[in-house]
Amino acid sequence: GAGVSQSPSNKVTEKGKDVELRCDPISGHTALYWYRQSLGQGLEFLIYFQGNSAPDKSGLPSDRFSAERTGGSVSTLTIQRTQQEDSAVYLCASSLTGRSGNTIYFGEGSWLTVV
Amino acid sequence: SQELEQSPQSLIVQEGKNLTINCTSSKTLYGLYWYKQKYGEGLIFLMMLQKGGEEKSHEKITAKLDEKKQQSSLHITASQPSHAGIYLCGADSSGTSYGKLTFGQGTILTVHP
Numbered sequence: 005g006a007g008v009s010q011s012p013s014n015k016v017t018e019k020g021k022d023v024e025l026r027c028d029p030i031s032g033h034t035a036l037y038w039y040r041q042s043l044g045q046g047l048e049f050l051i052y053f054q055g056n057s058a059p060d061k062s063g064l065p066s067d068r069f070s071a072e073r074t075g076g077s078v079s080t081l082t083i084q085r086t087q088q089e090d091s092a093v094y095l096c097a098s099s100l101t102g103r104s105g106n107t108i109y110f111g112e113g114s115w116l117t118v119v
Numbered sequence: 120s121q122e123l124e125q126s127p128q129s130l131i132v133q134e135g136k137n138l139t140i141n142c143t144s145s146k147t148l149y150g151l152y153w154y155k156q157k158y159g160e161g162l163i164f165l166m167m168l169q170k171g172g173e174e175k176s177h178e179k180i181t182a183k184l185d186e187k188k189q190q191s192s193l194h195i196t197a198s199q200p201s202h203a204g205i206y207l208c209g210a211d212s213s214g215t216s217y218g219k220l221t222f223g224q225g226t227i228l229t230v231h232p
Contacts, residue, residue, distance in 0.1 A: 008161075035217060047207065047222040060219060095161060102217035105150055105169055108209075110162035 006030075008111035010096050016117045017086055025081045025114045029098030036079050037099075037108065038063075038071060042092035050094075053079060054102045086118045121146050123210055125223035133231050137196050140226045142208035144189040150211035151191045152220060153182050157204045165193075165206075195228075203230045 009028040017023050029036050038050040040063075050063040053073045064070070068087075073079040083090055093113040099106040122145040132138050142151065150169045154162040166175045171186025179196045195202055205227050209220035 010161075037218070046224050047209075049219055049221070052217055052219060054217065060217070097162075099218055104211050104218055105167070106218060107164055107167055108152065108218050108220065109164055110154070112161040115159075 008096055008098050008109055010094075010111040010114050012114055013112060014115045014117075016119060019088060019118055020085055022082065022084045023086055023116060025083075025094050025096075025116070027079045027081070027096030027098075027111060029077065029079070029096070030109060031077075033098035033100055033109075034076065035099045035102040035106070036073060037097040038079070038081050039095045039097065039110075040092045041095060041113070045092075047095070050081070052102070083116075086116075088118050091116055091118045121210060121221040123208055123221055123223035125206075125208060125226050127226060128224065129227040129229070131229045131231065132198050134199060135197055137194065138198055138228070139195075140193045140206050140208075140228070142191045142193070142210075142223055144210055146189065148184065148186060148189055148191070148210050150218075151182075151184050152209040152211070153191070153193050154207045154209065155204045156207060156225070162207065198228075198230045200230045200232050203228055 011026045036053040041047045052060040055076045068084045071081045095113045097110045099108045124143045126141045153165040166182045168184035174183045181194045184191045205225045207225045209222045
């Protein structure tokens with residue numbers, strides 16, 4: 005597609021439920037990133053994919069968070085047993101390659117509210 | 120760990136005025152990105168700087184990278200209401216071979232017509 009596409013754009017879920025957030029990167033981009041933006045913490049790196057593998061998962065806050073990428077394209081971020089502190093905007097980004105210096109393009113984000 | 124400090128945290132200007140936003144790093148900068156964000160929207164890529172002394176311009180926005188000072192500045196000339204938003208600097212500071220960015224806290228820009 006023309007840009008990074010994310011869905012859903014908004015999600016309200018009850019505490020304890022699982023949620024899945026989807027990211028469709030720019031066509032041909034091999035690198036994909038997930039970030040989280042919250043009021044108290046700003047914009048934080050979560051995970052980096054190169055192709056279908058994730059060489060850097062260092063930003064995932066707990067084992068309730070997981071992500072996968074299939075076909076070198078679409079990625080899904082899953083949060084299990086959601087907590088109120090998971091409420092944030094989850095932003096996906098992609099770049100042509102994983103090399104430093106490539107332009108990194110962000111999607112519109114998925115707003116998650118846990119009630 | 121890498122930290123980026125943006126200043127000012129917020130800025131209110133009259134349309135037509137020039138302004139500058141600074142981004143200072145606690146560590147060596149390997150690459151510096153500037154993004155703009157409108158409330159409720161994603162990040163819009165503005166510019167990327169990689170080399171010390173590098174300067175890039177797009178329309179009325181100019182960004183510079185001072186590698187020695189570990190600092191970048193974003194300058195807007197003759198500001199317009201369309202420039203309003205949150206400006207974020209992001210640094211590829213870890214020296215990794217991929218774009219893992221650390222971001223500043225953002226500068227909120229308001230432009231009054």
